[in-house]
Structure formats: C-alpha cells, structure tokens
Amino acid sequence: MELKFRKEDNATVLELSGRLDTSNYESFSEELFAKLEAGDKYIVMDMENLEYISSSGLRVFLSALKQVRATDGDIALCCMSEKINEVFEISGFSSLFKVFVSITDAIAE
Amino acid sequence: MRDYFLNIPEEVALLSVDENGDLHPKMNSPKFDIIIASAVLMDLALHHRIDTDMHNVIPDKLEPLGDPILDVIIEEVKEYGGTRPIQEWISDLSMKGQFLRDEIIKSVVDLGILKVENKKVLWMFSKRVYPMVNDQEVKEVRARIRDLVFSDDIPDYKDIVIISLLKHADLLDLVFTDVEISDYEHRIAQIAKMDMIGLAIGDSMDKFKISDIKSYFSGEEKTPEEMLDIHVKELKEKFRITNDANLPAWLRKGTDQYAKTLDFVREKNTADITYNHRTQEYQVNSYDFNGHGFGSGS
Numbered sequence: 001m002e003l004k005f006r007k008e009d010n011a012t013v014l015e016l017s018g019r020l021d022t023s024n025y026e027s028f029s030e031e032l033f034a035k036l037e038a039g040d041k042y043i044v045m046d047m048e049n050l051e052y053i054s055s056s057g058l059r060v061f062l063s064a065l066k067q068v069r070a071t072d073g074d075i076a077l078c079c080m081s082e083k084i085n086e087v088f089e090i091s092g093f094s095s096l097f098k099v100f101v102s103i104t105d106a107i108a109e
Numbered sequence: 110m111r112d113y114f115l116n117i118p119e120e121v122a123l124l125s126v127d128e129n130g131d132l133h134p135k136m137n138s139p140k141f142d143i144i145i146a147s148a149v150l151m152d153l154a155l156h157h158r159i160d161t162d163m164h165n166v167i168p169d170k171l172e173p174l175g176d177p178i179l180d181v182i183i184e185e186v187k188e189y190g191g192t193r194p195i196q197e198w199i200s201d202l203s204m205k206g207q208f209l210r211d212e213i214i215k216s217v218v219d220l221g222i223l224k225v226e227n228k229k230v231l232w233m234f235s236k237r238v239y240p241m242v243n244d245q246e247v248k249e250v251r252a253r254i255r256d257l258v259f260s261d262d263i264p265d266y267k268d269i270v271i272i273s274l275l276k277h278a279d280l281l282d283l284v285f286t287d288v289e290i291s292d293y294e295h296r297i298a299q300i301a302k303m304d305m306i307g308l309a310i311g312d313s314m315d316k317f318k319i320s321d322i323k324s325y326f327s328g329e330e331k332t333p334e335e336m337l338d339i340h341v342k343e344l345k346e347k348f349r350i351t352n353d354a355n356l357p358a359w360l361r362k363g364t365d366q367y368a369k370t371l372d373f374v375r376e377k378n379t380a381d382i383t384y385n386h387r388t389q390e391y392q393v394n395s396y397d398f399n400g401h402g403f404g405s406g407s
Binding site: 021022025052053054055056059062065066069086087090091092093095096 | 161
C-alpha cells in the first residue's frame with residue numbers, strides 16, 4: 001500500500017492506494033498516529049485508489065477516530081470505490097464516519 | 110504467561126453465571142458451540158494472531174499468547190497454513206465446543222473467579238454450580254458494556270465482539286433489561302455488526318440445523334462404527350463440512366487417531382464424545398459444563 005500525506009486548508013489529506021491488510025496495517029497505523037500525535041485534528045482519507053481493506057485496517061480507522069474525536073477533531077472518508085463502500089456499509093463503519101463523494105466536500109465540512 | 114487477565118470466551122462465560130452459581134441454560138446448548146468458536150476467533154483477531162475480511166480468516170502473527178485455550182487454536186491456524194473461509198473455521202472450532210467450554214471454566218476457576226460446588230437438588234440429586242468468588246471482573250465487564258451502549262462513544266474492538274457474541278447467542282439479557290434491549294436495539298445492532306466474524310456467526314446460526322444431538326446417540330442396536338458414523342454425519346451437517354479432509358484427525362476415517370476414537374466409543378457405548386487436544390484425552394459430552402477438567406465424563 002502506498003500512503004501520501006498533504007495539507008489542504010486545515011485538513012490533512014491522506015491518500016491510500018492498493019491493499020490495506022495484514023502486511024501493512026502496522027505501518028499505516030504508525031504513520032497515521034504520528035500525524036495525530038503531531039496535532040493534526042482533521043483528517044480526510046482519500047480512498048479512491050484503495051482496493052482492499054481487512055479488519056485490521058478497519059481497526060486502525062476505529063482507533064484513530066476514537067483518538068481524534070477525544071480532541072474534538074474528526075476523520076472524514078471520501079471517494080470510496082463500490083467495493084470498499086460495501087465493506088464500510090456492511091460492517092456499520094460508515095455510520096461512525098462522515099462519508100463524502102469528493103475531497104472538496106470533505107475539506108469544506 | 111498471558112499479558113491480559115481474561116480472554117473474550119472467559120468474559121462471556123462469566124457473564125452467564127447468575128448469583129446462585131448457575132450457568133445460563135442457553136450456554137448448555139450445543140448451538141452455543143458456534144458462539145464459543147467465534148469468541149476464540151475474535152480473541153485471536155484482537156491479539157493480531159489472525160486477520161479477517163468479509164469472507165476469510167488470514168493468518169497474522171502466529172506466536173503463542175501463553176493462553177492454554179487460545180494457543181491450541183493458534184497451533185491449528187499455523188498447521189492449516191493459509192487463508193480459509195471464516196465459516197469453515199467456525200465449523201471446525203465448534204466441533205471442539207466441549208473442550209473449549211471445559212477449558213474456559215477451568216481457567217476462570219484457576220484464576221479464583223469461580224469455584225466449583227456440588228449442590229443437592231430435591232435432597233437426592235447433585236448438581237454442579239459455580240458460585241462467584243470474586244465478582245469484580247464481571248461487574249466491570251457488565252458496566253463497561255452498558256456504558257458503551259447507552260452512550261454515543263466509539264467502541265473498542267473488545268466491546269464490539271462481546272456485544273456481537275451476546276446478541277447472536279440471544280444472551281443480551283445477561284447485561285440489559287428487556288426494556289433496555291428494546292430501547293437500544295438499533296445501537297446494539299449497529300455495534301454488533303462491526304466485526305467480520307460477528308457477521309459470519311449470524312450466517313452460521315441461520316443455517317444451523319438443530320437436531321437434538323443426544324437423541325442420535327442412545328446407541329441402541331448400533332455398533333460402535335455405526336454410532337460414530339452417525340456422530341460424524343451429524344457434525345458434518347451441523348457445521349456444514351462437505352469435505353472429509355476438513356474433519357479433525359480423531360473423526361477422520363483411516364487415521365490412527367480415528368481407531369482410538371472408535372475404541373473409546375466401544376468402551377463408553379456412546380459416540381457423543383469429544384477430544385481434548387490439550388490433554389489428548391477423550392470424554393463423553395456432558396452439555397452442562399461438568400466436563401473433563403472437573404473429573405466427570407471421561
């Protein structure tokens with residue numbers, strides 16, 4: 001999986017691509033939590049090119065959301081493919097996050 | 110030595126003990142094997158020994174946890190070696206239901222949370238009960254689950270799986286009143302589906318065909334081979350195993366272990382038995398948690 005961070009307004013946009021699974025959830029978690037520890041409170045996950053997510057990946061999302069909400073921040077999800085959206089819908093995770101169809105909408109929120 | 114006090118199957122078992130030391134009747138059902146099996150898988154996921162997606166269990170870090178119950182299963186995942194459908198793992202582990210129940214109760218007794226007592230019923234019959242010695246842990250679990258459901262908090266993974274297990278086992282009344290279950294139905298359902306194994310339990314339960322297992326094993330006019338054939342057939346049907354290669358060695362014809370199983374069936378005149386992978390001993394199923402760890406059944 002490839003991770004790219006960039007700043008847009010007061011949000012940190014995180015581009016995820018490829019597979020988020022057993023082989024890389026730890027490094028994903030480390031990088032994401034490093035941003036949270038550094039004080040980034042508004043995270044936008046750009047998931048347009050994310051192809052697969054396992055439960056371990058979902059759990060990183062859950063832990064990060066818990067931490068960021070404790071500091072009045074938030075995590076928004078955007079641009080999910082049909083397949084990834086299905087995972088978030090079936091598992092009920094989409095009810096925890098704000099989900100947007102475009103980066104612009106997510107950042108505006 | 111494990112670095113946590115209670116594992117998930119132990120927490121669920123403790124929740125089911127009432128103030129008299131009686132276990133909830135639903136926990137004595139063979140159907141509850143699916144719940145125990147799922148609890149074990151969820152605990153392995155919690156400790157990153159396995160990962161899951163919508164369909165499969167994927168091996169992760171397969172080092173032992175120092176937990177006798179979970180380590181046996183970690184070894185099995187290691188032996189299996191690759192990705193496997195969640196349903197198949199639930200089926201496979203459900204067949205070890207009696208072993209897992211006995212180990213869970215033994216473990217919480219060893220931890221000093223429950224004790225074992227024989228209680229007289231109607232002045233004649235003896236019944237095994239498990240009075241709580243230290244109810245601090247179970248009070249904490251119950252309070253934690255209630256607080257989560259009554260709030261909008263983001264759940265921890267451990268609480269997700271406990272709520273999922275209680276819901277699928279129809280044991281929410283261990284933690285909530287009927288009114289609370291009704292009032293918070295949506296919140297409970299929302300949390301319960303946040304785990305892939307939890308989603309698979311629902312499927313397993315829906316397709317589970319309950320036939321009174323005991324009725325199959327009366328043994329009248331049947332040879333040990335016939336009794337064992339019926340037992341294996343029943344387990345295959347119950348856990349939807351279509352390939353004999355997926356049966357454990359003790360139930361798979363042609364293995365040395367199968368011959369030993371047959372000897373035990375012959376000796377006990379019943380095929381309603383299970384095999385304890387840790388002690389490598391057979392026992393007759395008891396369905397009342399009075400298992401091998403406490404000296405009955407074998």
